[in-house]
Amino acid sequence: MKVLVIVPAYNEAGVIAGVVAGIRKVKGINLVLVVDDGSSDRTGELAEKAGARVLRHTLNRGLGGAIGTGLAYAKNYKFDVAVTIDADGQHDPRDIRRVIGPIVENKADVVIGTRTKYAHEVPLDRRVMIKVSNWLTYLLFGFRTNDSLSGFRAFSRKALDNIHIKTQRMEVSNELFSQIKRNRLKYSEVPISVSYTEYSRSKGQTNMNALNVLTKLLLRLAR
């Protein structure tokens, strides 16, 4: 079974080498693919030195754009499983085996690593934001999930063939659920651990851009 781990990264020079090294230690992974989303620092170069294959976006296109590129690569090179993991170091690469478990056992096409079991590890404001986003995902797409904002996901070959990401920025997290539903993919959740640091909290989904995400999603629905 060919497994690809996709790391969408934007200006993560400080942590990317460690993240790539951590993923490479996990058994059964064929390739670590860093999608350098137009970083202005040495993210791509350091990821390559750490042993990752690097795809470079000439312009910053956002999280959705970077994930879409990673999934397109997985599809082109016929990987059986593709895993997405955050570049800020908040995820534990050792959880990869557990997240791909339901796909290996043929029980799921898409698996989300959820932070709910270890909710005490998640700061209160993030927990509120996750709840609001889950509610929004249900309201807009009729899909129930415990962690619609998780960046830790796994996709089967079937999912890779059927999912076509359209959104470009943070709203990709919610959009994925509409694609899972539309393509009738089997969905599963696996609890994962997270470690929030000052650094990881300053990256990724900030509380302030939640409204922006909502606007983008509504615009997509209304078109």
Place this chain on the structure above:
Amino acid sequence: MQFSLLQVFLLLLITFSFTRVYLRAREGRVEQGAVIFWILIWGGAIFIVLFPNFTTILANKIGVGRGADAVLYFALITLFYMVFRTNVALENLKQDLTELVRQLALQDDQKSQDESKVSRSRK
């Protein structure tokens, strides 16, 4: 028919807008559908400027009261719709840009893989 100063000013403005639509259409920078849309908008505007009483008749029919109010409501709705369409068009453009950046990244990767294969085979 005697025109007021406002009517003359508005007619000049609309004529100018018409010439813009015509010139951009001739350059092929405005799609056919958009040309028809603008002809209808500016044609309607000319009609209203020439026959302002028509707006009062229309306003009474739809129950707004004053003709000027009816025009204002219509203009507002049209503007909101156009802002929405512009937003959607912008999003589509961004999507196209992302797809372009994606294909470039994948092609560059393919090229570097091919090059490394060639250099390995030479060794």
